[in-house]
Amino acid sequence: MTQHFEHGFVATSRATLHCVSSGPVDAPPLLLLHGWPQTWYMWRGVIPALAEAGYRVIAVDMTGLGDSTRPTDGYDKMRVARDMAELMAALGHDRFGVVAHDWGGPVAFALAAQFPDNVSAIAIFDAPVLGDGGPIEHHNRWHFGFHALAGLPEALTEGREDIYLRFMFRAAGARPDAIAEQAQAEYVRAYSQPGAMTAGFNYYRAVPQDIADNSAFRESGRTLEMPILVYGGDPATRGRGMTALESWSRVANNVSGGVAENCGHWIPEERPEWVAEEILRFLGKAERT
16 A cells, blocks of 8 residues: 655644645545544554545644644643644535544544534544543543643653653553554654643643533533444453443444454554454445445
8 A cells, every 4th residue: 555645734723733634635534633642643554545445534633742733721622623623624624534542532522512514423442432421531540640730740751751651652552562663753752842741731631621511512412423433442451442332322322333352552553454444344334324
């Protein structure tokens, strides 16, 4: 498969977003949303198959992350989702599919909740919905609380981004080398830039607002109606298992999926070919219904 990635920068009302595009310019669009501590680059093994299958793929560095600019505030997922909506509008796409991993999942939910007529289908990898009404939030993972502390995570990781991020990459996959060295080096580069770690931590600091916003959506009686595919990683290797699908099923009516075998948390990087196949199968079925 050839890999033709077009890098660009798109100005929105509060940030300039770096994005990478591939595929026919007039093809059905797909917006790819990454997680922490990653960037658009996590989709490098998935993009070619989606583009060659006839989709226009836009993989963005989400607000504040990667090579996008970093607002001082506004990292609640409703606001980040509005940035993503502005990006797609600026690129001329008024209806599109969304593929997301990790923090990209809550952003995808916020995007669909606010712009249901614009989002045609969603594929999610190892990400629940905060405030879904279930028994637990963020699966009691230690780093959520640490990252939310004011100032402390920056003080402890400044100049040590390499050590901290590589620990995360080793700990959350089915294998310690689940994320390739080239990718780890790229992520360390991106998050070692001034303000990048703070922006990433701000995604965690906004969790109380995310829970409040999503709870209000759910308690209003609204649900997402578009087709949604959800795969969790193997819970034996730090994946969320079936709880990811169960979470989305509390807020949406058309959810399918399961557990990605032989994967931990980093599903799109651990099994990119399988992820692309599942996305294409899902989108093909969604387009026929």
